[in-house]
Amino acid sequence: MTEAALVAGRLSQVRRRLAAVNGENVRIVAVTKGHATDAIAAAIDAGCTDIGENYAQELLRKDRALLAHCGNRPQVHFVGGLQRNKIRKLASVVDVWQSIDRLNLGEELARRSPRARVMVQVDLSGEQAKRGCPAAAVPDLVAQLGELGLNVIGLMGIGATGTPEQARPGFAMLRGLVDRLGLSECSMGMSADLEIAVQEGSTMVRIGTGLFGSRPLEQQKSDR
Numbered sequence: 115m116t117e118a119a120l121v122a123g124r125l126s127q128v129r130r131r132l133a134a135v136n137g138e139n140v141r142i143v144a145v146t147k148g149h150a151t152d153a154i155a156a157a158i159d160a161g162c163t164d165i166g167e168n169y170a171q172e173l174l175r176k177d178r179a180l181l182a183h184c185g186n187r188p189q190v191h192f193v194g195g196l197q198r199n200k201i202r203k204l205a206s207v208v209d210v211w212q213s214i215d216r217l218n219l220g221e222e223l224a225r226r227s228p229r230a231r232v233m234v235q236v237d238l239s240g241e242q243a244k245r246g247c248p249a250a251a252v253p254d255l256v257a258q259l260g261e262l263g264l265n266v267i268g269l270m271g272i273g274a275t276g277t278p279e280q281a282r283p284g285f286a287m288l289r290g291l292v293d294r295l296g297l298s299e300c301s302m303g304m305s306a307d308l309e310i311a312v313q314e315g316s317t318m319v320r321i322g323t324g325l326f327g328s329r330p331l332e333q334q335k336s337d338r
């Protein structure tokens with residue numbers, strides 16, 4: 115089977131899983147980390163309109179031309195750990211900044227890309243590697259980003275490690291914060307826990323392995 119057919123088949127499967135929990139309208143962000151440009155092209159051909167990227171260098175390599183594949187330029191979401199000094203180069207490529215978790219990133223972004231669409235990444239698990247702003251500090255950060263002129267559209271979070279069910283309390287907390295702050299987007303749920311996330315009110319799931327299979331071994335860790 116061709117890569118395109120494989121990805122298309124997996125996308126239908128993800129859509130069926132979403133439909134099974136009444137999530138037909140939930141947006142699918144195809145997270146392509148570690149996968150070659152063919153995989154992204156296949157996802158776009160299969161109808162993906164939103165692509166998620168984790169690593170600055172990797173995203174810059176997958177150039178604009180590919181992202182404009184077939185004239186259907188996808189929305190590019192940056193979902194990985196972000197360093198302030200990478201923002202300038204990424205500013206012309208990224209449409210939605212999902213991993214803003216501190217003010218100095220917002221300040222730099224407001225300089226390079228005024229009125230950019232951003233989401234605040236919230237810590238749902240206390241696990242260091244997953245980053246995110248502590249929940250208690252989120253209202254102030256959202257307000258400050260707004261004052262900088264950024265367009266804060268919602269919040270993003272990564273579910274706690276463990277069984278999918280163990281991610282539920284964090285997802286419920288994130289949705290509560292989205293509502294309390296009057297935001298519209300709630301980005302939560304990945305391949306393993308998308309059902310739980312949708313049940314708790316996700317508007318956007320970020321799917322990697324569920325679309326592209328397991329990740330190639332070499333990952334650009336040094337690129338963070």
Ligand SMILES: *Cc1c(COP(=O)(O)O)cnc(C)c1O
Binds near residue numbers: 306
């Ligand atoms: C890798 C990644 C995903 C996708 O994870 P899968 O389990 O492969 O679906 C989603 N969000 C972020 C922030 C990621 O780094």
